[in-house]
Structure formats: C-alpha cells, structure tokens
Amino acid sequence: MGEAPAFFVDDLQQVFSNGFDPKPKVSESETIVGDKTYAIGEAHEGLALSTRIFYKSTGEWVIPTVLGTKPEAGKGHSAVLVNEDRILIIKRGSTPEDCIWFLEVDTEFVREQRKILGTEVVAWSRGVIGDANKPIVISGPSGVGKGTLISKLMKEFPSMFGFSVSHTTRAPRNQEINGVHYHFTERSVMEKEIKDGKFLEFANVHGNLYGTSLEAVEVVADAGKRCILDIDVQGARSVRASSLEAIFIFICPPSFEELEKRLRARGTETEEQIQKRLRNAKAELEQGQSSGLFDHILVNDDLDKCYENLKKLLDLDGNVADTFSKPSSKLVELPIDHVVLKIDEKVVISCRTQELEKASKNLIVLDVSSLKGGAPGRTRGLKMRDSFSDVMNGIS
Numbered sequence: 001m002g003e004a005p006a007f008f009v010d011d012l013q014q015v016f017s018n019g020f021d022p023k024p025k026v027s028e029s030e031t032i033v034g035d036k037t038y039a040i041g042e043a044h045e046g047l048a049l050s051t052r053i054f055y056k057s058t059g060e061w062v063i064p065t066v067l068g069t070k071p072e073a074g075k076g077h078s079a080v081l082v083n084e085d086r087i088l089i090i091k092r093g094s095t096p097e098d099c100i101w102f103l104e105v106d107t108e109f110v111r112e113q114r115k116i117l118g119t120e121v122v123a124w125s126r127g128v129i130g131d132a133n134k135p136i137v138i139s140g141p142s143g144v145g146k147g148t149l150i151s152k153l154m155k156e157f158p159s160m161f162g163f164s165v166s167h168t169t170r171a172p173r174n175q176e177i178n179g180v181h182y183h184f185t186e187r188s189v190m191e192k193e194i195k196d197g198k199f200l201e202f203a204n205v206h207g208n209l210y211g212t213s214l215e216a217v218e219v220v221a222d223a224g225k226r227c228i229l230d231i232d233v234q235g236a237r238s239v240r241a242s243s244l245e246a247i248f249i250f251i252c253p254p255s256f257e258e259l260e261k262r263l264r265a266r267g268t269e270t271e272e273q274i275q276k277r278l279r280n281a282k283a284e285l286e287q288g289q290s291s292g293l294f295d296h297i298l299v300n301d302d303l304d305k306c307y308e309n310l311k312k313l314l315d316l317d318g319n320v321a322d323t324f325s326k327p328s329s330k331l332v333e334l335p336i337d338h339v340v341l342k343i344d345e346k347v348v349i350s351c352r353t354q355e356l357e358k359a360s361k362n363l364i365v366l367d368v369s370s371l372k373g374g375a376p377g378r379t380r381g382l383k384m385r386d387s388f389s390d391v392m393n394g395i396s
C-alpha cells in the first residue's frame with residue numbers, strides 16, 4: 001500500500017515562523033520533491049494561490065517565477081506529488097471545472113523555461129478528465145494560404161475553434177485589427193515579456209519578432225474551444241519540445257512559382273519584403289517537408305480541395321455540426337471535506353461522510369498514470385473511477 005506524501009495544514013503561520021512571510025495564511029500545503037519543499041498557500045478566498053520553495057541544502061526560501069494562470073484560493077486544498085514532476089492540487093469544495101489543478105515543478109516545459117529564464121520556475125495547468133481535443137499547429141511559407149484556410153475553418157466552426165492571437169513587432173496591415181489578428185507590440189516590451197516567462201515560444205521571422213503567449217493559448221482553452229496556432233517552423237519546433245500536446249500540420253504550395261504569384265497578388269508587402277519571404281520560404285519548405293516535425297503535410301493547390309483534406313484529417317468531414325463540445329466524461333464534484341491518499345499510480349480521494357456504510361461510495365479515484373501535456377493551460381488524460389471495487393481491482 002502506498003504513502004501519503006502530502007498533507008493539509010490549517011493556520012500554518014507558526015510553521016513558518018522564520019519571519020519570511022508575516023502574513024497569516026488561511027491554509028498552506030507542503031510537498032517535498034527531492035531537496036525542495038513546495039509550500040502552496042491560500043491567503044484569502046479569491047486571491048491567487050502563492051508558491052514558495054524551501055531549499056533544504058541551503059536553508060533558503062525562494063519565490064519562483066510562476067507561469068500560467070494561477071488557481072484562485074478557496075476553502076483550502078490538498079496537495080500530492082505525482083510522477084515526480086508535478087503536484088496535484090485538489091481544491092476543497094470547489095466547482096467541478098475548478099477543483100483539479102497541477103503545479104508543474106519538474107516537467108520538460110518547466111525545465112526548458114528554467115534554462116531560458118535563468119530562475120526557479122513552476123507552472124500551473126488545469127487538470128482535465130479524459131483527452132480533450134488537442135491544439136492544432138499550422139505552419140508553412142508566407143503566402144501559401146495558412147490564414148485563408150484557418151479563416152474558413154473558424155467561419156464554418158465558430159464554436160469549435162479559437163485562434164491563438166500571437167504577438168508581433170511587425171506593423172499591422174490595412175485590414176488587421178490589434179488583438180484579433182495579432183497583438184502588435186513594441187520590440188522592447190515583447191522582449192521584457194519574454195524574459196518574464198510569458199511566452200510559450202517565440203522566433204525571429206522575416207526580421208520581426210513573433211511569439212505565442214501562454215495566455216493566448218489559455219484564453220482559447222478557457223472558452224472550451226480547440227486552439228489553432230499559425231506559427232513558423234521554428235515556432236512549431238519549440239512547441240513540439242514543450243508540453244503542449246498538439247497536431248502539427250504543414251501547408252505546401254503546388255510550386256514555388258505559384259507561391260510567389262500568391263504573395264504578389266496579396267499585395268500586402270513591399271518588393272523587398274516579398275524577396276525576403278521568398279528566400280525564407282525555400283528553407284521553410286525544406287525543413288517542413290523533411291524534418292519529421294509535422295504529422296501531416298497538405299498541398300494547397302485547389303483551395304476547396306485542400307480545405308476538404310484539412311477537415312478530413314481533423315475528423316470534420318461528413319455532417320459534423322458546429323457544436324460546443326463539452327467534456328464527455330463525468331466531472332468531479334467534491335464536498336468540502338475530503339482526504340487524499342496516493343497509492344501507486346492512483347490518487348484516492350475519500351469524501352468524508354457521517355454514515356460508515358456509505359464510505360465506499362464516497363471514494364473518487366484519479367488515475368494519473370497517463371497524464372499528457374501540461375502547461376500552458378491543461379493537463380489532459382486524468383481518468384476517474386468512483387467505487388471502492390475499482391480501486392481494489394486497479395491496484396494489486
């Protein structure tokens with residue numbers, strides 16, 4: 001049988017009596033991960049959960065850079081370390097959509113961000129039961145028709161898809177709206193935000209800085225929609241290395257001449273900019289088609305045909321209606337009072353009840369063996385069972 005590595009503490013101020021944090025916490029949990037102790041605190045209902053780390057070897061407290069949307073404090077929480085790389089937070093008496101969170105402390109994404117930022121880093125993501133639809137990354141050379149295809153998809157399925165609005169330092173084109181097509185930004189501002197860990201990925205493209213903020217992806221996920229990212233090949237590579245689990249699609253032109261024709265016909269760039277985009281297109285086409293980075297390659301010759309193929313690979317062919325896809329699996333409803341225990345790959349949540357005979361009916365079992373992705377936004381793949389026999393059958 002297993003261990004209970006996490007505990008729940010009320011009125012903890014006396015535990016941290018070293019003067020580091022004079023403000024009394026409503027509650028705070030501590031989770032030990034190797035040499036570090038992660039203290040997650042709730043000061044007041046509605047405020048974001050706070051995180052600080054105690055280094056046993058040096059006896060120091062450190063405030064990390066916290067990435068992602070933080071959960072709001074409520075009526076306390078339980079914390080349990082899973083897979084050695086993330087802390088599962090179960091909020092007491094919270095709504096089904098808001099009760100399961102992960103604080104990533106040593107995932108690939110966090111390790112990567114630690115290298116980039118040169119600071120201690122943790123990242124929040126919300127736990128999702130089952131496998132919600134993966135985000136879609138679309139890449140391809142300038143002028144190939146990415147924007148056109150994405151617009152068609154968003155127009156036909158407005159409730160299903162949401163566009164990740166990138167930041168860029170390039171000037172807006174005539175029809176482009178700030179906050180809709182891009183967040184048009186000063187380079188110095190964007191560089192500062194990159195340093196502050198606000199970006200999932202960024203790249204220099206055609207002489208300008210482009211990047212996907214964590215928020216851009218989270219806003220779409222929070223609206224319950226499937227996120228579409230229009231980013232270059234370098235960006236696709238960064239996303240592939242991150243823990244955002246996505247489908248990667250590369251769009252090719254039927255020929256280089258046709259690409260040049262489309263770019264000129266669009267009439268949005270100067271001759272110098274067109275030349276730069278065409279030079280870059282050669283490298284992008286080589287990398288996109290040969291790197292194994294992309295799951296699918298689509299040739300955009302006839303627009304309608306290409307659009308049909310895009311829909312086919314997203315399982316949208318046939319009579320798929322534009323419906324808001326609610327998570328199909330059952331959501332967790334937790335009473336305020338519960339106890340959490342980790343047994344192998346299962347987290348058992350025992351909801352307290354007065355009547356002993358009902359005890360077995362008040363167990364919720366979360367299977368954390370196949371978690372996918374993570375920050376930014378969502379950790380998918382949590383499985384849930386809700387009877388005692390399931391626990392016994394699942395754990396030998």
Ligand SMILES: Nc1nc2c(ncn2[C@@H]2O[C@H](COP(=O)(O)OP(=O)(O)O)[C@@H](O)[C@H]2O)c(=O)[nH]1
Pocket residue numbers: 138139140141142143147166167170201202203205206210211212230231232233234235236
């Ligand atoms: N890495 C990265 N690339 C981006 C991002 N947003 C846009 N891009 C890419 O930047 C390139 C230039 O985009 P844009 O200036 O809109 O020109 P267009 O491709 O000719 O329409 C395209 O390859 C986009 O896919 C982003 O957030 N990150």
Ligand SMILES: Nc1ncnc2c1ncn2[C@@H]1O[C@H](COP(=O)(O)OP(=O)(O)O)[C@@H](O)[C@H]1O
Pocket residue numbers: 140141142143144145146147148149262263265266300301302303304306
């Ligand atoms: N299959 C196609 N055949 C002909 N023209 C196309 C096709 N797809 C897109 N276009 C046109 O090519 C130009 C570039 O398309 P756009 O969507 O802006 O490309 P991207 O976003 O990849 O830079 C636009 O003027 C668009 O109307």
